[in-house]
Amino acid sequence: ETTEVRLAQQYGISYLPLMQIEQNRLLEKHAAARGLGEIKVTWSKFAGGNVMNDALLSGSLDFAAAGVAPATTLWAKTRGTPSEVKLVTAMNSMPMYLNTRNPNVRSIKDFTDKDKIALPAVKVSIQSVTLQMAAEKLFGEGNHNKLDALTVTLSHPDALVALLSGSSEISAHFTTPPYQYQELEKPGIHTVLNSYEVLGGPATLNVIYTTTRFREANPKIYQAFLAAFEEAIALINRDKRAAAEFYLKYSKDKDTVKDILAILNDPQIEFTQTPKNITRYADFLFKIGTIKYRPASWKELFFPEIHHLSGS
Amino acid sequence: MSAPLLDVRDVTLQYKTSERLVTATQRVSFQVHAGDRFVVLGPSGCGKSTLLKAVGGYLAPVEGEIRLNGTPIRKPGADRVMVFQEFDQLLPWKTVKENVKFALVASRTLSGSEAEDRALHYIAMVGLAGSANSYPHTLSGGMKQRVAIARGMAMQPAILLMDEPFAALDALTRQQMQDELLRLWEDTRFTVLFVTHSIPEAVKVGSHILLLSAHPGRVRKLVHSDGSDRADASGLRLSERIHRQLFESEPVAKELVHAA
Amino acid sequence: MSAPLLDVRDVTLQYKTSERLVTATQRVSFQVHAGDRFVVLGPSGCGKSTLLKAVGGYLAPVEGEIRLNGTPIRKPGADRVMVFQEFDQLLPWKTVKENVKFALVASRTLSGSEAEDRALHYIAMVGLAGSANSYPHTLSGGMKQRVAIARGMAMQPAILLMDEPFAALDALTRQQMQDELLRLWEDTRFTVLFVTHSIPEAVKVGSHILLLSAHPGRVRKLVHSDGSDRADASGLRLSERIHRQLFESEPVAKELVHAA
Amino acid sequence: MPPDARCPATSGTLEAPPLLNEPPIAGERPLVLVEQLANVAALRKILLLMVLAVLWQAYASRLDNPLLFPTFTATLEALWEGLLSGALIQRAAFTLKLLLVGYASGVLLAGLLTGLAIGSRLGNDLLETLTAMFNPLPAIALLPLALLWFGLGAGSLIFVLIHSVLWPVALCTHAGFKSVSPTLRMVGRNYGLVGPRYVTRILIPAAFPCILSGLKNGWAFAWRTLIAAELVFGVSSGSGGLGWFIYENKNQLEIPSVFAGLLTVILIGLAMENLVFRSIEVCTVRRWGMHA
């Protein structure tokens, strides 16, 4: 088995479990416990899920962590090929809010041509897909792209600034924690849509995935990683205040413990390995043609180690 | 005597380089009147080109003053057209004809077909009618100089400044150009300030010949010439006299002896 | 007679431009033997520089052949050092001394202090000891040419190609340079191929004088000279004879008459 | 500026400059067919491109990782599909339109700025300082200001494009202006040219080889920036250009289409170089003997 494991994370509080693994050296610990001795763990940070995929495919990375959308797409693309990729575990469930500063907009059907909805990537981001699902619900089958014309690509911080500054055309922002909460703190901003409403319950935001090849070649490290991940989630869920302080210490984020704790204590937010509502996304992506294969169950996307969980 | 057209008074010209301060000419004074054919003669490096550039308005004297028609020269202008010593004075992106036309048009002297006609006339005069549509890089050294001469003459300026214009020309062409210059002068009596190395040329072309000493250039003598190589009272020919006056105890000569 | 050092046979040289095909020289033949001072004389634009460039190896004849020591010339080389007609032949990023040293070092003729000594010797010879550390852009036109001459002579090549080297020099300096050239030749009997416009210069410097006709250049006559302007049987001076031979019924002259 | 229409026809002649630096061929002899073909620049270049394509194909086949680096044929297929469906053409047209506007404005501004810089010492300081300051700034740095001033969409993209074109072109142009021979400058002044006339009639043609390389660089950087900028901001759905086409396909892991997009960029670049820039070169600097 390999003696070096390469992992990557992204920026933000949703990657808290991976931060725990990194800072507390959980993977090293569990690898040693499995008799693998001293292994080298290399961490990278990326600004987006695309590069994760490239890095994974080029063999520069062993475990990738990203949103449900890039992971599902990569799974569907590589299914049955030598470089097959499957999901290892879910990382969290978090809602995404569509916030607006336009007081006339109470639901997504109130958006007019004058409104512009910022999201990380038009058509392809998870926010965009969620909006399409909502649009389909509202306007009926085949009309999922009705609101696409209003959407605009902007990174989260840029969109937040644009929304709050009030001086740009951006009047709404479909985003993730912590930005959605920072926006809601400002007067005049309210939520129009919650991704949980669209999917009918909690939904996984980020997942971890790797290649079948890696898992087969390194079964012990794979196990060690799962164990480390389990421990990290347990650590967070045991003491949320400690987790918040931990986050602030290592992320160099200049937020307050109170704010972070508020996010962690939000009942909608959960750090869990259980995949939630992933099949809904997959089905929708299949329906609109983004992926060419429809999984029969969520278990088809995941490696068997977590098949015992009650995912969806 | 009428007021001079060009009045150069106590002009010292210097170049500042990173290595040293070079004095090109020192307290040079002379007057050029309208209609003069004024020749500047002097050894290599004595500041002839520099003096011409100062008259052209490209260089400010550190001492003294240059006045044209009574007003100090402050900048270059089409009233003093210059034929430079360098071969790269033609605009490479224009043909021979366009180069001459350019001067006329840019200075707003003539335009359109008038400019074209005059350009072609002067190009034929310097013997380059066949190359009117050639680009400068396809010309020989002497041909380039002839285009520059045609360009300068076509301008018919108040004062024509010529820096060794005939140096790159063969004996016959040179003689023809000298004759042409004199013939033109007979026609229009323009004023010309002419730098040359050749004493016979100076004698032939010049009505006044200013002799400069070697580096740094100072006025040695002003000689008048009626165009012929006449002998003076003591039986000395003009060109011989100039030769003596110019080259008696030259530092260049000393250095050469020293090196030999 | 020994085999010629340089054998030019039926050489036609042409330039292709986008406008037309220019024939610079047409079927020119001549032989230069070791120790010859071979002068090429001809009107402006007749192909003298082009011929020299072909000997230098920069230009391939479209017809005929040029052989040096029996082998056809295929590319430039330090055995044929060229002094160009253009003022921009000095490397602007090197001082006068460095320019001369550069030639010696680049061609692996000399190196180190030997190169330095020889450079300084030749620079003094052309009267520029005081400007040895100046950059070319601070020199006058004549000074630049003298540096190029010093550089060429310092190389002491098998054959020295000089394209109007003294054209930008004043009468005295020119005469001194001619003398210097002849003195050097007395010492080392090098071979020189020399282009000039000046008939007196040709007579003084050359042991053989090749007269070229006007554009396109063809051989008109080969004249031998012993260095003095001797009179021949019919009482005609050599320079006058050359002048006649060279300039009888020239197209340039015709054109000038036409334009006048 | 080109005075007659013959100049494109001369490109063949100009391929073989009269002053050879290589060993000259003595005399004239009929060229062998291979040699004749080798003399045609276009043919040589096409051959070169074919070699590159074969290398690509070979490497990609050996690699066998189509999601990372598809084969040339797969890319061609995707390109063909993209062309057939019209998507690629429409996207490329959108991008090209923006590109041209931004490029033209950038070049114009560069001309103005350098004209100013050559005319006065303060202008010179200004140009040098601004270039040193802004040239290294990535486009994202301008995002907030762009959004503020031009809002979403084309305006902001053009602003960013101008930023990417202006400085490199100004830098090359300025360097070119400064190295114009003193004699030519004096000639220009002599005939009374000052200000804009001096710049357009003397400096620009005299500095043309430098300016041309600046224009080529500016063109390349406009592409680079536009492709990148379309990802960073302001693309509303439906309007996106080639950059967005690439990004979208990348997200959907349609890697052959991604490479088809990139290939389009390459092809447009080659066309621009060989049709536009080369023609300009042949009609100007080569014709004028200012280029070997």
Add this chain to the structure above:
Amino acid sequence: MPPDARCPATSGTLEAPPLLNEPPIAGERPLVLVEQLANVAALRKILLLMVLAVLWQAYASRLDNPLLFPTFTATLEALWEGLLSGALIQRAAFTLKLLLVGYASGVLLAGLLTGLAIGSRLGNDLLETLTAMFNPLPAIALLPLALLWFGLGAGSLIFVLIHSVLWPVALCTHAGFKSVSPTLRMVGRNYGLVGPRYVTRILIPAAFPCILSGLKNGWAFAWRTLIAAELVFGVSSGSGGLGWFIYENKNQLEIPSVFAGLLTVILIGLAMENLVFRSIEVCTVRRWGMHA
């Protein structure tokens, strides 16, 4: 190459070229203090920078939207903090190190490629084709190959950097080489220079003004690319340069720190221009009279 140590001392003198294009001042008279100060380029430039800073401050204050465009003073504060905490210096040092390696390699490669291009017709075609093809390609296009060949980390960043430096520098250098005067070329050949010796002893110094502008452009683009590439390639544990610093702070909405990061880029750019490039210019092209 500069033969003596005096050249830096001459910069003052060279500020006022002997051949004025502006109306010359007749005679010599003692300069008024203001004029004397105005003659010092450094002073003029500092004044210019101060004016720009005041403009920034004024505009930002009027805008009053610190999240979008913080004031100059707020940015300075953030800069100061960043410097004190050492974070900014460490990030900048990391980026600079990469930058220098990538820049140096890119310039070297450009030199090689242009040397090849000037030596043979095939090399010339190769350079022209490759430049036209690759110069417009954005860095992301190279991502897969970079990852394949160099994995995550510095190797890939340097690869991308080289891409951003190589083409513009090669383009300017090639244009410069081609416009070297035929006489100088012939002189070089005459003394037996061929191949690399010909390139280094004749072409490079003769084309130096063009090359210098290429180097400046290359430097600027290295910065632009590196800042952007750090986001694309991410960071390996602990490392992270200025680009990542900007990204992180943007994510945390620490906008003054974002601008402090950008200001650092600007300051380094100014330092590079005024200390390095200007000295090179003074010691070379100006000294040689190849620059007005």
